[in-house]
Amino acid sequence: MSMTPEIRLDDRRVLVTGAARGLGESFARALVAAGARVVISDVLHERGQALAAELGEAAHYVPLDLLDGDSIRAGVDAAAQALGGLDGLINNAAITNSGGKTMDELSVDTWDRVMDVNVRGTWLVTAAARPHLAASGSGRVVNIASDTALWGAPRLLAYAASKGAVIAMTRSLAREMGADGTTVNAIAPGLTLVEATEYVPQARHDYYMQGRAITRAQVPDDVNTAALFLLTRGAxxxxxxLLPVNGGFVMN
Structure with missing residues (x-):
């Protein structure tokens, strides 16, 4: 059951990538509940359209494929047109693909695909959104990283490396976009109970829970509040x- 956000984002216009399911869907729901207007972007067209219809007038669906530069530019521009501009961007879309494989078992094709989606895709979406965010005067970018990049999760090499790159890229983007009045921050969630983590063995879930200062499973609402705060004008x-949101599994 989703909690009603205490943070208000009334009339803020936000694009969320990978929002048709999982953590992205949770972001979209929380944003609408907080008063924002949202564009759900994804390659899962039917699910994205259904979610937008469910959320009502505050939500729109726009197709966007992180492997296709033309799709990215068209999708971001369509999102800005649908909302009358952009105040915020959550770069949530990502793939794992390398889960369970050692460094010796990982293929070059898998490595390249993970990097193309998670790193290059994040860069290109942000670049396409930059002029729209600058026009807002209070643009906000939230990149979704992962605490796997902070503690060095084994058998997840490509994904962890890609999220480490997103963290480093966040800092460079923040310096480049600061003159626009746009902030760029990253959240590093821990292992969260969403569709995308259903393949994760129970032993890994147990390992996380036992290692957290707050010893329970992590749910999407744990991440939502952090993202909503970083999208506010007050931030x-x-x-x-980088804000790790993982119940104290990794501490700065």
């Missing part, structure tokens, strides 16, 4: 930062 002097 305008917070930029280039």
């Amino acid at each position: 305008g002097f917070v930029t280039g930062q």
Whole structure:
């Protein structure tokens, strides 16, 4: 059951990538509940359209494929047109693909695909959104990283490396986009109970729970509040930062 956000984002216009399911869907729901208007973008067209219809007038669906530069540019521009501009972007879309494989078992094709989606895709979406966010005067970018990049999760090499790149890229983007009045921050969630983590063995879930300062399973609402805060106008002097949201499994 989703909690009603205490943070308000009334009339803020936000694009969320990979929002048709999982953590992205949770972001979209929380944003609408907080008063924002949202574009759900994904390659899962039927699910994205259904979610937008369910959320009502505050939500729109726009197809966007992170492997296709033309799709990215068209999708971001369509999102800005649908909302009358953009105040926020959550770069949530990502793939794992390498789960369970050792460094010796991992294929070059898998490595390249993970990097193309998770790193290049995040860069290209942000670049396409930059002029729209700059026009807002209070643009906010939230990149979804992962705490796997912080503690060095084994058998997840490509994914962990890609999320480490997203963290580093966040800092450079923050410096490049600061003059626009746009902030760029990253959140590093721990293992969260969503569709995308259903393949994860129970032993890994148990390992996380036992290692957390808050010893319970992590749910999407744990991440939503952090993302909503970073999208507010009031977070305008917070930029280039990494916020681990993992119950204290990894601490800065």
